[in-house]
Amino acid sequence: MxxxxxxxxxxxxxxxxxxxxxxxxxxxxxNWATAEDVTQEVFLKAYEKLDTxxxxxxxxxxxxxxxxxxxxxxxxxWHYKNLLFKTRLEEPVDSDSNYPEQVVILSSEASELxxxxxxxxxxxxxxxxLYYYKEMSVEEIHNILDIPISTVKTRLKRxxxxxxxIISDLSHEEGYV
Amino acid sequence: xxxxxxxxxxxxDPKISRSPVFTNQEKVNIMKAIQQKDAxxxxxxxxIPRLITALLLMLLVGGGSYGAYTQFFLDGSRGDDPNxxxxxxxxNNQNDSSNTNDNNENQEHKPVENNEEPPVEDPxxxxxxxxxxxxxxxxxxQLVGDESVEDPSLHQFIxxxxxxxxNKDLExxxxxxxxxxxxxxxxxxxxxxxxxxxxxxxxxxDSNVWKAMMETLKLGGAFNPNGKSEYFAPYxxxxxxxxxxxxxxxxxxxxxAPIYQEPSETSTVISNxxxxxxxxPEGKSPKLDSNSLIWYPxxxxxxxxxxxKDSDVRPSADYRMGMKKQDNGEWKITHxxxxx
Numbered sequence: 483m484x485x486x487x488x489x490x491x492x493x494x495x496x497x498x499x500x501x502x503x504x505x506x507x508x509x510x511x512x513n514w515a516t517a518e519d520v521t522q523e524v525f526l527k528a529y530e531k532l533d534t535x536x537x538x539x540x541x542x543x544x545x546x547x548x549x550x551x552x553x554x555x556x557x558x559x560w561h562y563k564n565l566l567f568k569t570r571l572e573e574p575v576d577s578d579s580n581y582p583e584q585v586v587i588l589s590s591e592a593s594e595l596x597x598x599x600x601x602x603x604x605x606x607x608x609x610x611x612l613y614y615y616k617e618m619s620v621e622e623i624h625n626i627l628d629i630p631i632s633t634v635k636t637r638l639k640r641x642x643x644x645x646x647x648i649i650s651d652l653s654h655e656e657g658y659v
Numbered sequence: 660x661x662x663x664x665x666x667x668x669x670x671x672d673p674k675i676s677r678s679p680v681f682t683n684q685e686k687v688n689i690m691k692a693i694q695q696k697d698a699x700x701x702x703x704x705x706x707i708p709r710l711i712t713a714l715l716l717m718l719l720v721g722g723g724s725y726g727a728y729t730q731f732f733l734d735g736s737r738g739d740d741p742n743x744x745x746x747x748x749x750x751n752n753q754n755d756s757s758n759t760n761d762n763n764e765n766q767e768h769k770p771v772e773n774n775e776e777p778p779v780e781d782p783x784x785x786x787x788x789x790x791x792x793x794x795x796x797x798x799x800x801q802l803v804g805d806e807s808v809e810d811p812s813l814h815q816f817i818x819x820x821x822x823x824x825x826n827k828d829l830e831x832x833x834x835x836x837x838x839x840x841x842x843x844x845x846x847x848x849x850x851x852x853x854x855x856x857x858x859x860x861x862x863x864x865d866s867n868v869w870k871a872m873m874e875t876l877k878l879g880g881a882f883n884p885n886g887k888s889e890y891f892a893p894y895x896x897x898x899x900x901x902x903x904x905x906x907x908x909x910x911x912x913x914x915x916a917p918i919y920q921e922p923s924e925t926s927t928v929i930s931n932x933x934x935x936x937x938x939x940p941e942g943k944s945p946k947l948d949s950n951s952l953i954w955y956p957x958x959x960x961x962x963x964x965x966x967x968k969d970s971d972v973r974p975s976a977d978y979r980m981g982m983k984k985q986d987n988g989e990w991k992i993t994h995x996x997x998x999x
Contacts (some may be wrong), residue, residue, distance in 0.1 A: 493947045494910075496689055501681035516845035518685055519999070525689045526696060614664050642664065 510553035922954030970989035
């Protein structure tokens with residue numbers, strides 16, 4: 483039987499997916515410089531493990547699962563927690579706890595929705611962004627995050643609930659209701 | 660009812676798209692990390708030439724300690740070597756192709772000698788000093804220079820660092836490194852980040868950091884325009900030649916470097932070029948060949964399109980080393996960072 487990993491070489495994967503993965507990593511980390519480092523780690527891991535890719539999912543799903551895991555690994559590091567702590571200590575009392583990159587994004591246009599999404603806890607944010615932003619199916623998200631399908635659905639539901647006030651406003655504005 | 664969250668596709672995408680695009684330099688960084696991984700994989704089968712050499716030694720030389728032969732077989736070092744970080748002692752001819760890119764690294768590989776005799780020190784290794792020759796491109800723009808001669812303490816420090824790099828002396832490098840050394844724009848500024856970024860925790864002599872540091876130091880350096888307490892290598896990083904794009908241009912760093920038609924050493928050489936600033940053709944990105952060699956697409960000053968090996972050419976935003984004079988007059992390495 484043909485080895486599915488033989489269909490891909492790492493350079494082709496970098497050319498095809500690096501930009502998309504870097505943006506995905508950013509949605510976890512909210513810092514472009516760190517997203518660059520983590521994206522590099524994603525491809526190193528992919529390079530090391532490419533021969534273990536069995537073709538059970540698409541290569542894109544496989545890469546996204548590595549990216550999600552590496553991003554969460556970073557969020558667990560002492561460096562990130564320390565950075566978060568310092569940011570909170572230094573921020574003015576009534577400001578958001580956003581990084582500069584995010585402030586640029588948010589101050590440019592009225593985008594309350596993305597602001598709220600980016601402030602959701604990671605476990606809700608990731609399913610929401612994979613489902614809506616990356617337009618992935620529940621099945622694909624289950625493969626990427628290695629969580630049961632029922633958990634994907636529950637988290638999607640809870641994420642929507644957390645965004646309910648803004649969704650409701652948007653629905654009125656856009657005439658969805 | 661239409662799901663209002665579906666607009667996330669349109670709301671999020673343009674905003675996140677405002678990010679810097681994934682640049683060629685980022686691709687190169689990934690490919691360099693892959694090169695390093697590949698270099699580390701190779702010792703897995705290196706036991707074959709080692710076994711043959713150890714057996715030949717036993718047959719031809721005889722006597723001596725079996726422990727020394729066993730040690731040589733196990734890790735390529737002499738059993739009595741006091742420094743486990745010393746480079747593998749093996750004949751240059753048995754080196755893999757990746758080492759052919761760096762003659763200086765090859766100089767460190769001494770031929771196996773009779774273990775009964777004390778090792779003969781190679782004067783080139785122990786005494787070799789960093790000599791920086793000024794280099795100019797065809798338009799007369801200076802690419803390499805050495806301002807460290809203006810400060811004897813700095814000049815001596817750079818020589819010291821160079822010797823440490825030649826000897827792959829990790830302990831020495833860490834001792835002259837600032838605790839908050841900057842190694843990446845995303846990682847914490849620390850020696851721990853330096854160790855992990857360059858995969859120095861295990862088998863430090865296999866790390867690409869030595870090659871990268873050596874190449875950087877050989878390209879000279881200049882003082883920070885704000886004062887003489889900060890110094891950066893290479894020279895062109897501070898004294899940016901007029902018209903050079905400090906982020907996207909490439910610099911030819913050797914004499915008579917070949918430009919190949921395709922990214923392969925077997926491809927036709929279309930011309931040779933020395934010490935020049937080249938433009939990266941738009942829409943083309945660096946390539947990684949099956950030997951893990953990185954190839955840069957280039958456009959020569961005559962307009963010829965081709966590819967050059969990464970041992971001959973360097974992105975202008977590639978690694979640079981920053982040094983800073985401390986209050987006590989000692990110099991420390993404060994940066995070793997690539998990209999932007």
